Amino acid sequence: MNYSDTSIAASVTAPFLSLENVRKTYPGVVALDGFSMEVRPGEVIGLVGENGAGKSTLMKILGGVTRPDSGTITVDGTAHDRLSVEASLGSGIAFVHQELNLFENLDVAANIFFGREPLRAGPLKLVDRAKLRTMVAPLLKRVGANFSADTPVATLSLAQQQMVEIAKALSIEARLVILDEPTSSLPLAETDKLLDVIKALKADGISVIFISHRLHEVERVADRVVVLRDGMLAGTLPKSDIGHDQMVKLMIGRMLKEREKASEAARAPGAVALAAKAIRTPAYPGRPVDLDVRRGEILGLAGLVGSGRTELARVFFGIDSKLGGALELDGKPLALASAADAVAHGIFLVPEDRKLTGILLDLSIAQNISLPNLPAHARRSLVSSSAETSTAEKQKKALGIKAPSVQTRTGTLSGGNQQKVVLGKWLAMNPKVMILDEPTRGIDIGAKAEIYGLMRALADAGVAVLMISSDMEEVIGVSDRIAVMHEGQISGILDKDRFSQENVLLLAVGKQPK
Amino acid sequence: MSKKDLGLLILILVVGAIVAIINPRFLLPINLANTSNLIGLFGILSIGQAFVIITGGIELSVGSVVALLGTLFIDFIAVREVGWPLAFVLILFLGAVIGLVHGWLITRLKLQPFVVTLCGLLIYRGVARFYTADGTAGFAFGQNFPELEFLTAGRSWGVPNSFIALIVISIVMWVVLHRSVFGRYLYAIGKNEEAAKYSGIRTGRVVIAAYVICGVLTALSAIYFAMYTRSISPASHGQFYELYAIAAAVLGGFSLRGGEGSLIGVILGTVLLQELQNLVNLLGIPSSLNFAVMGGVILIGVLVDQQWGVFRERRLMVDATRKGVAGQAAE
Numbered sequence: 001m002n003y004s005d006t007s008i009a010a011s012v013t014a015p016f017l018s019l020e021n022v023r024k025t026y027p028g029v030v031a032l033d034g035f036s037m038e039v040r041p042g043e044v045i046g047l048v049g050e051n052g053a054g055k056s057t058l059m060k061i062l063g064g065v066t067r068p069d070s071g072t073i074t075v076d077g078t079a080h081d082r083l084s085v086e087a088s089l090g091s092g093i094a095f096v097h098q099e100l101n102l103f104e105n106l107d108v109a110a111n112i113f114f115g116r117e118p119l120r121a122g123p124l125k126l127v128d129r130a131k132l133r134t135m136v137a138p139l140l141k142r143v144g145a146n147f148s149a150d151t152p153v154a155t156l157s158l159a160q161q162q163m164v165e166i167a168k169a170l171s172i173e174a175r176l177v178i179l180d181e182p183t184s185s186l187p188l189a190e191t192d193k194l195l196d197v198i199k200a201l202k203a204d205g206i207s208v209i210f211i212s213h214r215l216h217e218v219e220r221v222a223d224r225v226v227v228l229r230d231g232m233l234a235g236t237l238p239k240s241d242i243g244h245d246q247m248v249k250l251m252i253g254r255m256l257k258e259r260e261k262a263s264e265a266a267r268a269p270g271a272v273a274l275a276a277k278a279i280r281t282p283a284y285p286g287r288p289v290d291l292d293v294r295r296g297e298i299l300g301l302a303g304l305v306g307s308g309r310t311e312l313a314r315v316f317f318g319i320d321s322k323l324g325g326a327l328e329l330d331g332k333p334l335a336l337a338s339a340a341d342a343v344a345h346g347i348f349l350v351p352e353d354r355k356l357t358g359i360l361l362d363l364s365i366a367q368n369i370s371l372p373n374l375p376a377h378a379r380r381s382l383v384s385s386s387a388e389t390s391t392a393e394k395q396k397k398a399l400g401i402k403a404p405s406v407q408t409r410t411g412t413l414s415g416g417n418q419q420k421v422v423l424g425k426w427l428a429m430n431p432k433v434m435i436l437d438e439p440t441r442g443i444d445i446g447a448k449a450e451i452y453g454l455m456r457a458l459a460d461a462g463v464a465v466l467m468i469s470s471d472m473e474e475v476i477g478v479s480d481r482i483a484v485m486h487e488g489q490i491s492g493i494l495d496k497d498r499f500s501q502e503n504v505l506l507l508a509v510g511k512q513p514k
Numbered sequence: 515m516s517k518k519d520l521g522l523l524i525l526i527l528v529v530g531a532i533v534a535i536i537n538p539r540f541l542l543p544i545n546l547a548n549t550s551n552l553i554g555l556f557g558i559l560s561i562g563q564a565f566v567i568i569t570g571g572i573e574l575s576v577g578s579v580v581a582l583l584g585t586l587f588i589d590f591i592a593v594r595e596v597g598w599p600l601a602f603v604l605i606l607f608l609g610a611v612i613g614l615v616h617g618w619l620i621t622r623l624k625l626q627p628f629v630v631t632l633c634g635l636l637i638y639r640g641v642a643r644f645y646t647a648d649g650t651a652g653f654a655f656g657q658n659f660p661e662l663e664f665l666t667a668g669r670s671w672g673v674p675n676s677f678i679a680l681i682v683i684s685i686v687m688w689v690v691l692h693r694s695v696f697g698r699y700l701y702a703i704g705k706n707e708e709a710a711k712y713s714g715i716r717t718g719r720v721v722i723a724a725y726v727i728c729g730v731l732t733a734l735s736a737i738y739f740a741m742y743t744r745s746i747s748p749a750s751h752g753q754f755y756e757l758y759a760i761a762a763a764v765l766g767g768f769s770l771r772g773g774e775g776s777l778i779g780v781i782l783g784t785v786l787l788q789e790l791q792n793l794v795n796l797l798g799i800p801s802s803l804n805f806a807v808m809g810g811v812i813l814i815g816v817l818v819d820q821q822w823g824v825f826r827e828r829r830l831m832v833d834a835t836r837k838g839v840a841g842q843a844a845e
Binding site for chain 1: 689693694695696697698699701702705706708709710711712713714715716773
């Protein structure tokens with residue numbers, strides 16, 4: 001594609017992309033409901049919204065993967081009913097996804113021009129490496145890369161890999177770069193670099209849609225913020241109005257009150273149920289962790305992705321063996337050789353990755369719920385399906401699992417209902433310590449509130465609840481105490497009176513709270 | 515019986531009817547007895563394989579184990595004059611040990627099932643050949659074990675006892691696979707081993723148990739094969755039997771990824787394979803084409819099954835979309 005200075009000048013006032021009244025429904029769900037927005041050339045749009053708000057559907061429509069039911073998409077002055085993948089690419093829309101699509105075994109240059117390599121003349125069509133390098137160099141310079149074109153991608157940090165992705169986007173002469181949660185797995189220093197790249201793109205007249213859950217980053221970089229909620233435009237904030245509180249209000253408005261209510265009553269702490277004494281995990285072998293989880297409390301475990309929270313939970317649940325230190329349950333030493341041992345002691349884990357480790361998608365609700373406690377649902381080693389069904393019916397009713405019957409395959413349920421099945425299998429077994437790793441990730445708002453309610457009910461019943469979460473609102477709204485991890489260690493524990501986003505964030509990056 | 519099994523049964527009956535029409539000798543008692551004897555021998559083997567495949571594993575050493583344990587069994591009772599009941603138990607025990615070692619290497623040392631059992635395939639065949647100095651293990655002239663011979667190669671009411679043994683074993687293993695706690699664990703591990711582990715199942719032990727079951731059933735069939743052939747040349751005895759067993763399981767609806775398949779399926783798979791062997795003999799197809807016929811039928815079977823699955827999925831999706839549209843209209 002070729003565009004001259006005059007065409008840019010002509011389009012300064014006109015938006016590069018505009019969506020009008022876009023609607024998309026899936027069976028039973030309205031994913032986008034009459035959504036409209038505009039992106040002007042050189043504008044950085046922050047797109048925020050909770051999980052399930054419709055962001056991914058919007059991205060799929062812009063990428064040409066999904067066809068909207070109705071509405072108009074105007075790109076560069078041309079109106080479309082829908083975009084095809086080719087039309088999307090051809091008009092200069094490029095994506096940098098949360099999961100990077102790079103070949104780790106190839107070098108930077110090969111990745112950027114993969115499938116479009118300059119070839120030498122001759123029958124063998126060898127790759128013209130020299131030309132490739134000269135093509136890649138200016139792209140790397142534009143994204144401010146501090147690595148060369150022939151570096152293997154495997155040796156790059158995540159932020160550097162993201163730069164490669166952006167360079168790839170630039171190589172197709174992108175006019176709109178859509179960054180989907182680019183910073184979610186980046187350490188803080190690397191995030192700064194990425195934000196600089198966004199500013200550089202803007203200076204070149206390229207539009208950016210920046211999707212992120214990290215609101216302070218959106219605040220720093222966006223010219224305008226578009227907030228999605230339940231498939232609808234919840235509001236647009238001009239540069240002057242962009243602020244954390246305004247975004248949160250638009251994103252979760254009606255939820256805020258419920259969370260505040262839940263956090264009002266302070267509770268007397270119970271006895272220590274699970275104690276970690278100088279536990280060392282395989283992720284950070286040199287960093288011992290001390291942590292007490294008390295009965296009747298919800299202990300929030302906050303920290304950045306990669307700070308070692310999940311690894312700690314895996315040790316508590318017996319999946320990984322500890323490298324050192326000791327575990328205690330109710331003051332008695334606890335040895336865990338496998339998850340089966342943890343389950344036998346009443347220590348249960350609701351894992352982070354529901355579909356891979358939480359449930360078996362091919363089994364029915366009843367079979368999933370009975371699985372950890374199958375011998376109790378059997379007579380003389382033969383499974384009693386009536387016992388299974390009655391246990392499952394009880395949990396289905398108690399948790400409000402929405403499904404035609406307990407014989408329904410769990411794979412057909414929504415994320416929230418699947419998560420309730422995971423909870424149900426443990427609740428049917430009298431937990432002592434309940435560990436929940438990102439329990440509400442990918443779950444709609446209604447189900448979230450129910451899961452918070454369940455955690456509170458567990459704590460009230462004397463269960464020690466440990467909740468790992470990256471959702472700041474959730475950690476602060478739900479926990480009784482917050483432990484924060486930084487690079488494998490507990491950097492601090494906050495009591496209720498010192499709860500604030502700022503304090504959690506300071507501890508998460510290894511600084512002292514106020 | 516699932517729809518898949520029913521389809522397979524119909525296929526078996528249709529093929530049988532066609533063969534019977536072309537060559538009525540198919541239905542002669544002697545032919546049926548011979549075929550059902552072979553179904554018994556290969557069926558026991560295939561059930562063992564099925565227990566391993568359901569966990570997502572594979573057992574390639576089956577044929578070599580049949581050769582090694584068969585050689586040892588005949589050597590025990592014919593040469594070393596061990597009492598046959600003791601030899602019988604010893605061989606089953608050795609089968610269990612082989613399964614235990616394979617399971618241990620796979621679950622504790624994290625080796626791939628394909629690699630472990632491929633090595634087993636080579637090792638056991640080699641050991642068997644070395645043990646007999648590449649000769650033949652067989653009974654001396656006039657050696658008789660009337661009870662053993664009745665149990666293995668004899669007949670009751672005209673039905674080969676090996677076939678009756680298969681039926682008894684099938685019923686027991688059907689209960690184990692489809693009704694017991696252990697069977698549920700097997701399916702759970704085959705579907706998603708990580709999730710099973712996160713549900714507190716001791717997945718390692720369950721997988722080892724599957725290999726032990728396979729080892730014991732293979733040992734049992736090794737005794738049956740030995741008594742059927744009565745002399746064993748370890749260089750060729752039992753060759754490709756692992757592939758017969760895997761083919762029976764695949765025909766019977768097992769997925770090599772694990773977590774799928776039924777006991778009835780693997781039995782029907784065995785029946786179909788033996789029926790095809792019989793068909794080649796009876797229809798005068800050159801016996802050199804034997805494997806080609808078998809391969810062709812398995813390929814077609816798997817293809818039909820796959821396409822049927824795709825078709826069903828599409829129909830489900832169309833239904834769901836229709837319902838979605840209707841729901842919207844109702845709003």
